[in-house]
Amino acid sequence: MKIAILGAGFTGLSAAFRLLQKGYQVTIFEKEESSGGLAVGFKLANWQWSLEKGYHHWFTNDDSILHLAKEINHQVIIERPSTDVFTHGKRLPFDSATTLINFRYLPIIDRVRVALILAFLKILPSHHLLDGKKALPWIRKFMGEKSTKLIWNPLFTSKFGKFSEQIALTWFWARIKKRTPSLAYPQEGFQAFADHLGKEIKKMGGEILLNTQVVELVSRNNDVVVKTTNYPLRDFRRRRREASQLPTTNYYFDKVIVTLPSPIFTKIAHGLPKQYTDRITSIPHLHAQVLILILNKPFMDKTYWLNITEKDFPFLILAEHTNFMDSKYYGGQHILYIGNYLPPDHPYLKMTVKELLKVFDPFLKKINPNYQLHTTNYQLFIGPFAQPIVTVDYPNLIPSFTTPLKGVYLANLDMVYPWDRGTNYAVELGEKIADMIDKDHAKVK
Ligand SMILES: Cc1cc2nc3c(=O)[nH]c(=O)nc-3n(C[C@H](O)[C@H](O)[C@H](O)COP(=O)(O)OP(=O)(O)OC[C@H]3O[C@@H](n4cnc5c(N)ncnc54)[C@H](O)[C@@H]3O)c2cc1C
Structure with a gap:
């Protein structure tokens, strides 16, 4: 069975890796000149390691990606760097119970309240008790007005702007639950790790087509057509206005996994019902x-x-x-x-x-x-x-892996819930979709 994967971020790469291990034929299409997606890196001439374009690290409990690193024998470095908060013109440590107790801008009673509530969230085994609740009102009630004003409100407002009061408590719980004081980092950077995974994919016979943008997806009775443009990226930027006139190539697959953001999926896929499109693009x-x-x-x-x-x-x-x-x-x-x-x-x-x-x-x-x-x-x-933006309605909006188009599956970061999106969950998502396709295929056989 021939499977196409759209996007060479960590969801696409891990789905490809697992499907190849199960014996499928896989081709990845990626519009950029390298794989890695949001964790993509760059390297200056005098650097030994590449650097992520956006800051990246792992928590030491990011089991799916750490397991994958071990499987392909990619070294991982563990460090305990300091996390601080900038308030009243000063940098203060803010990453453990001890640092909280010494947090001098809060009265001692509020420090104790914050420490107790954070400890409660940390030991709470599941988010179900918190479902349907909004984070900031809950924090205000249990951690107190003073700490909310000093720490949580500014953090939520600068991250989520006008949505700050709407954010789900489950999202906050997940942030606290997952945090580990020690952090992990792949040797030579995330780009090196993505490239290493890419090499393993190619060793197993997988194909990765870089600089190849998917512009159309058409599901037919017996196959799915993937239409691409292939161009040097810099040229394309110059010629963006003429993009519609660029030469295209059609590829034919039995199944396609889309790992692109939902708003891009709905633009390139033909024949999606409006109700479906409206729902999956309603996540801001x-x-x-x-x-x-x-x-x-x-x-x-x-x-x-x-x-x-x-x-x-x-x-x-x-x-x-x-x-x-x-x-x-x-x-x-x-x-x-x-x-x-x-x-x-x-x-x-x-x-x-x-x-x-x-x-x-x-x-x-x-x-x-x-x-x-x-x-x-x-x-x-x-x-x-x-x-x-994870509001309390979020669980009702999450798309499923299957789409209304025959042979077309969707696996993107909107499906990571209640955890905050990250490369660990991208790997988990890739593995889950690979399993599902394998099971569907076994049923047909
Ligand atoms: C600033 C920042 C900091 C982050 N920090 C961390 C962190 O510390 N730790 C962590 O684990 N995660 C972090 N993340 C999140 C992490 O990068 C993402 O969750 C993860 O990379 C998502 O992987 P993905 O494969 O699902 O999606 P993406 O990485 O978005 O991959 C989708 C791919 O599809 C490609 N594509 C899009 N359109 C097309 C098209 N039409 N045709 C072909 N290809 C196309 C894109 O170029 C991209 O490569 C951070 C993200 C950001 C932005």
């Missing part, structure tokens, strides 16, 4: 915007992750990657991510690096007044549809 998403500063001196002394809870800051988090992985792998340079999640119409998404830095500069200087002197290079990355 935020785009990720990440500005990377490459510096010749550290930005923060040892902080890896800095949650910003100060009012009016124009960014959500800073992550100093080289306070997690050694700067020696990046030519001795220091890497700072400035991260935001933004609605599709947000003006930052149209800004150049220069324009963004003009906005960010006064705020970065509040943390390190000299950072500009040390900046040698920049990179700007936008991850489309990177964060679904």
Whole structure:
């Protein structure tokens, strides 16, 4: 049986890996010049390792992806970097019970309340008790007004904007439940790991067609047609307006797994009923915007992750990657991510690096007044549809693997619930869809 997989992110790669192990013929189509999807990396000439365009790490309990790394013999590094919060113009540790108890901007009674509620969420084995509840009102009630105002409200508002009060408590539970103080990272970066998996896929006879964008998907009685354009990416950007006139190629498959965001799936697939399209595209998403500063001196002394809870800051988090992985792998340079999640119409998404830095500069200087002197290079990355907005209605909107189109399956990050999307769940999703297709095939036989 011939199976096409649309998208070479971790869902597509892991589905391909498992299907090939089960003896199917697999071809992956990827529009970008490398695999990895939202975890894609880049490498400067003087670097030994590649770096994710958007900050990435694993928790030490991300079992599906850690198991996969072990299976293909990819080394994993475990470190315990520091997670801090920026409040009242200061960086304070915020990643364990001890750091919470010392959190001086909250009265002691509120610190104890926060610590107890976080401990409760951590030990609660399942989310069912919390289903249907909104996170911020619940947090306000149980952790108190003071901590909500100081920590949780700013974090929810800068991540989810106008949706902040609507976010499901199950999403918050999952964030607390999953967090581990130690973090894991694949040797040489996520791109190296994706490339390693790609090599294993090719060894088993799988095909990965990069720079190949799927523009149409047509399900027929006996097969599914995948129509693609094949072009050098840079040319395509120049010729975007003429995209519809680019030469296309048709491929024919028995089954197709789509791992693309739902709004892209509904644009390329022919014959989807409107009711289905309306439902799966009703999940709102935020785009990720990440500005990377490459510096010749550290930005923060040892902080890896800095949650910003100060009012009016124009960014959500800073992550100093080289306070997690050694700067020696990046030519001795220091890497700072400035991260935001933004609605599709947000003006930052149209800004150049220069324009963004003009906005960010006064705020970065509040943390390190000299950072500009040390900046040698920049990179700007936008991850489309990177964060679904998990409101209390979310479980009713999650699409299923099967679609109204015969032979066409959908497996994308909107299906990761209640956990926050991540490469671990992409691997889990890929494995589940591979299993399902295998079982469906066995029934037909
Ligand atoms: C800023 C940021 C930080 C993150 N941090 C972490 C983290 O610390 N740890 C973690 O585990 N996860 C993290 N994630 C999430 C993680 O990257 C994603 O959950 C995961 O990579 C999703 O994989 P996927 O294969 O489901 O989707 P994607 O990675 O989105 O893959 C879909 C693929 O489809 C391709 N595609 C789209 N349209 C077409 C088309 N028409 N034709 C062909 N190909 C197409 C895309 O180019 C892409 O490669 C982060 C994400 C972002 C954006």
